Amino acid sequence: MTDAFWMSQAVCSDADPDLFYPPTDGRQSELQIRAARRICRDCPVRRPCFEEAFALPVVMDYGIRAGTTARERRAMRRRLQAQQAA
Numbered sequence: 001m002t003d004a005f006w007m008s009q010a011v012c013s014d015a016d017p018d019l020f021y022p023p024t025d026g027r028q029s030e031l032q033i034r035a036a037r038r039i040c041r042d043c044p045v046r047r048p049c050f051e052e053a054f055a056l057p058v059v060m061d062y063g064i065r066a067g068t069t070a071r072e073r074r075a076m077r078r079r080l081q082a083q084q085a086a
């Protein structure tokens, strides 16, 4: 499966892109994250979407991807690194 293939299946391609780039905090951020997660929940390409985001360098990783925030993915990376170091 190429990137172009899975991206063509992305449910968010029909959504407002701004929804996936919420403000860093506050009520508006919570509302946008919740709405984006609802869209991602039933997306058929959630897995490759997550894998691509998770593999990005931290400085290039932002926005909602596969129902996760960049902050959540950073925390996941830290947990994985800690497990690998143990």
Ligand code: SF4
Pocket: 010, 011, 012, 013, 039, 040, 041, 043, 044, 045, 046, 047, 049, 050, 064, 065, 066, 067
């Ligand atoms: S999982 Fe979410 S962000 Fe990823 S392609 Fe699907 S709808 Fe878009």
